[in-house]
Amino acid sequence: MFERITRLGLLAAYQSTLALGIVLMPLAMLVRRAGVTLPVGRLVERAEHAYESAN
Numbered sequence: 370m371f372e373r374i375t376r377l378g379l380l381a382a383y384q385s386t387l388a389l390g391i392v393l394m395p396l397a398m399l400v401r402r403a404g405v406t407l408p409v410g411r412l413v414e415r416a417e418h419a420y421e422s423a424n
Contacts, residue, residue: 372423375423376420376423376424379416379419379420379423380420382416382419382420383413383416383417383419383420386409386412386413386416387413389409389412390409390410390412390413393407393409397409
């Protein structure tokens, strides 16, 4: 039961980070022109890894 709740929570976190990445894409492109990168990609990768390792 606890594993199922954990997996659902990780899935929600992963999906939320994907949505955040999509929403922040235009801002990330503008900021990148100024020489600054947003760590959204690393955040999505870490959430994906956490979700996949829970399965």
